[in-house]
Amino acid sequence: MTGDSDPTATASELQGELRDQLCLAVFGDHVRWVLSGDKAAALAQWLADAAGQWREWADQVAKQLVTLGVAPDGRARALAKDVPWNWVPDGWLQLDEAQRLVDDRLGRVATWARVRQSQVNDPESAQLLDAVCLGLEAQVASFRTVS
Secondary structure (H helix, E strand, O other): OOOOOOHHHHHHHHHHHHHHHHHHHHHHHHHHHHEEOOOOHHHHHHHHHHHHHHHHHHHHHHHHHHHOOOOOOOOHHHHHHHHHHHOOOOOOEEHHHHHHHHHHHHHHHHHHHHHHHHHOOOHHHHHHHHHHHHHHHHHHHHHHHHO
């Protein structure tokens, strides 16, 4: 955690995490909907469960922003900033391509969350982001056993 006590820095890190969690949920739902192949059921179920958790983390982060007096921004316009990272090709996805896309995105979000957690200066925010990081890191490990 940094020694700086600037609440704007913490709010910025939390807003980034909110955006990542919401984008991850939308990304995960879309991948689940377009999965193709006989062996896709396990990944589809994993994504359904994970998307619910990502929305829950987004909600917790949004509540922390409110506690800090900052209006959370979960509008589509705010999420669109992350479009290049959430890219999914048109049409159906074969299992191997879906696995590659999810592994890449989930790993990136987990890494970014850990960096954000190290940057916040508010103890409650740091604790929340640490819990999100631990959850994401567990999901990365879990995903690799499903895929």
